[in-house]
Amino acid sequence: MTTGPLRKIVIVGGGSAGWMAAAAAATTLRGREVTVVESEEIGIIGVGEAAFPSIRAFNQLLRIGEADFLRATRGSYKLGIHFADWQRPGQGYFHTFGEFFPLEGSMSVWGQYRRHAEALGCDMGELNMATLMAMQGRFAVPQVPNGQEAPFNYAYHFDAQLYAAYLRRLAEQRGARRVEGRIVDVQRRPDGGVAQLRLADGRTVDGDFFFDCSGFASLLTGKTLGVPFVDESHWLPVDRAWAVPVKRQDGPLLPYTRSTALEAGWSWRIPLQDRTGYGHVFSSRFIDEERAREQLLAQLDGEPLAEPRLLRFTTGYRQTHWLHNVAAVGLAGGFLEPLESTAIYLVQATLARVMPLLDQSAPPTAEALEAFNNTQLRQYQRIRDFIVLHYCLSERRDSEFWRAMTSMPLPDSLAYKIRAWRELGILQVFDNEGFDANSWLSIHAGMGHWPEHTSPWLDEVPPAFALDYLKHRRAAIADVVQRIPAHGDFLRRVTG
Numbered sequence: 086m087t088t089g090p091l092r093k094i095v096i097v098g099g100g101s102a103g104w105m106a107a108a109a110a111a112t113t114l115r116g117r118e119v120t121v122v123e124s125e126e127i128g129i130i131g132v133g134e135a136a137f138p139s140i141r142a143f144n145q146l147l148r149i150g151e152a153d154f155l156r157a158t159r160g161s162y163k164l165g166i167h168f169a170d171w172q173r174p175g176q177g178y179f180h181t182f183g184e185f186f187p188l189e190g191s192m193s194v195w196g197q198y199r200r201h202a203e204a205l206g207c208d209m210g211e212l213n214m215a216t217l218m219a220m221q222g223r224f225a226v227p228q229v230p231n232g233q234e235a236p237f238n239y240a241y242h243f244d245a246q247l248y249a250a251y252l253r254r255l256a257e258q259r260g261a262r263r264v265e266g267r268i269v270d271v272q273r274r275p276d277g278g279v280a281q282l283r284l285a286d287g288r289t290v291d292g293d294f295f296f297d298c299s300g301f302a303s304l305l306t307g308k309t310l311g312v313p314f315v316d317e318s319h320w321l322p323v324d325r326a327w328a329v330p331v332k333r334q335d336g337p338l339l340p341y342t343r344s345t346a347l348e349a350g351w352s353w354r355i356p357l358q359d360r361t362g363y364g365h366v367f368s369s370r371f372i373d374e375e376r377a378r379e380q381l382l383a384q385l386d387g388e389p390l391a392e393p394r395l396l397r398f399t400t401g402y403r404q405t406h407w408l409h410n411v412a413a414v415g416l417a418g419g420f421l422e423p424l425e426s427t428a429i430y431l432v433q434a435t436l437a438r439v440m441p442l443l444d445q446s447a448p449p450t451a452e453a454l455e456a457f458n459n460t461q462l463r464q465y466q467r468i469r470d471f472i473v474l475h476y477c478l479s480e481r482r483d484s485e486f487w488r489a490m491t492s493m494p495l496p497d498s499l500a501y502k503i504r505a506w507r508e509l510g511i512l513q514v515f516d517n518e519g520f521d522a523n524s525w526l527s528i529h530a531g532m533g534h535w536p537e538h539t540s541p542w543l544d545e546v547p548p549a550f551a552l553d554y555l556k557h558r559r560a561a562i563a564d565v566v567q568r569i570p571a572h573g574d575f576l577r578r579v580t581g
């Protein structure tokens with residue numbers, strides 16, 4: 086690592102990760118030169134249309150208004166995901182960004198939730214405002230006085246190509262420079278870091294610090310620096326996706342993504358303003374590509390606007406995310422299947438950790454880098470666990486894929502959390518999880534997985550009190566939600 090400020094920032098790649106990094110660097114790093122090198126010939130992955138609520142904080146940081154963003158990306162609002170057929174065919178549940186009962190200090194109530202919800206005779210979703218809105222196809226941005234917490238969080242669906250183009254315009258307006266060309270060689274510094282990129286036409290680009298946003302190629306982190314890839318496909322064996330856009334049909338615009346479990350994977354349905362994105366994520370160990378393509382086409386609710394496109398990937402991540410003067414962001418750093426739309430979230434979380442380390446008069450210390458790298462790995466592993474949870478709790482045994490997914494040994498970290506829930510009624514959530522206890526409860530409850538006991542160490546909320554509280558909560562939520570407009574109407578009002 087050089088000493089002194091890192092003045093020349095070079096971003097390799099112009100996909101969503103590259104332009105997110107460029108827009109963030111051009112907006113938040115003072116007095117730097119920001120250059121993006123991208124190759125139109127190679128292109129971008131161009132999928133990734135469902136986000137996580139972090140996108141709102143990221144847009145705010147970049148001073149992007151919500152209406153402007155939704156107009157530019159033909160986007161819609163997302164309250165969460167509906168999981169169809171995951172527990173067993175015919176069954177479904179929601180995982181939204183909403184909250185259940187406020188439970189600080191009384192986690193046992195979550196273990197008791199089924200008993201209380203059953204006594205009330207209601208669906209768990211009726212106790213979560215975002216879920217009830219999703220069930221009824223409604224949406225409105227929560228209006229809360231300053232300083233108060235909103236009753237739910239939300240994200241967006243958007244066109245990934247338009248988002249990258251939007252961020253590019255914004256980054257260029259704020260001073261980022263774009264260089265078009267294919268990188269064919271990388272010059273190293275004596276300390277092992279990267280000094281210079283050489284393009285196919287002979288031009289060179291040198292820098293003090295490099296963001297590796299080169300997608301699955303992982304040009305700097307993987308190929309140049311030789312950072313090993315940690316393959317996690319033994320836990321998450323899906324490795325292919327067919328993706329296709331479909332003309333939007335008349336009818337309500339749903340404020341959520343739908344994920345439907347299939348024979349050897351699952352399909353996504355992402356509603357945008359003018360089209361619906363469909364995809365089938367599957368494991369090539371359990372189904373061939375042609376049959377997977379047919380299964381995708383059988384799901385469509387309208388006319389395809391293009392031929393389905395096949396994408397290949399391996400679940401896993403780089404062992405180190407920042408080495409010498411290179412930080413990997415986006416697919417160059419790793420990829421976990423898109424079940425919970427976490428890739429763009431991981432880009433934003435990584436940038437939120439990298440930028441403050443760059444915005445200093447000297448490069449970060451070895452200790453700071455070690456802490457950064459440990460946090461990155463932990464976050465990938467915790468999200469991996471959360472995704473595996475969706476599979477391992479399933480009651481499906483109707484295909485070889487599902488038999489494998491429900492009988493495999495689990496990562497120790499996940500096995501521990503499942504035990505804590507099953508045996509004690511405790512939802513163990515650590516730092517850098519990405520998903521909070523509400524999310525874990527949504528999956529456990531949605532999959533019908535309830536504690537066998539609750540720990541005597543946890544205070545039991547008196548049943549009469551809990552029941553009364555939940556009864557009022559359900560009535561209050563129902564009252565507010567029936568006054569909220571249909572998602573499509575609200576979106577039209579915002580985008581004009």
Ligand SMILES: Cc1cc2nc3c(=O)[nH]c(=O)nc-3n(C[C@H](O)[C@H](O)[C@H](O)COP(=O)(O)OP(=O)(O)OC[C@H]3O[C@@H](n4cnc5c(N)ncnc54)[C@H](O)[C@@H]3O)c2cc1C
Pocket residue numbers: 097098099100101102103122123124125127128129130131132133134135136245266267268269298299300301302304326328364396398414415416417423426427428429430
């Ligand atoms: C099937 C699938 C579904 C997904 N769904 C979601 C989702 O719903 N939500 C979500 O958050 N994420 C999703 N993702 C992930 C999301 O698409 C990516 O995280 C996001 O688009 C960022 O990609 P990227 O910028 O890292 O890579 P890319 O878009 O691949 O960009 C790589 C860039 O590097 C450049 N490049 C590479 N090599 C060279 C070279 N030699 N010279 C010059 N330039 C080079 C390319 O030209 C390109 O500009 C999905 C991914 C897949 C595969």
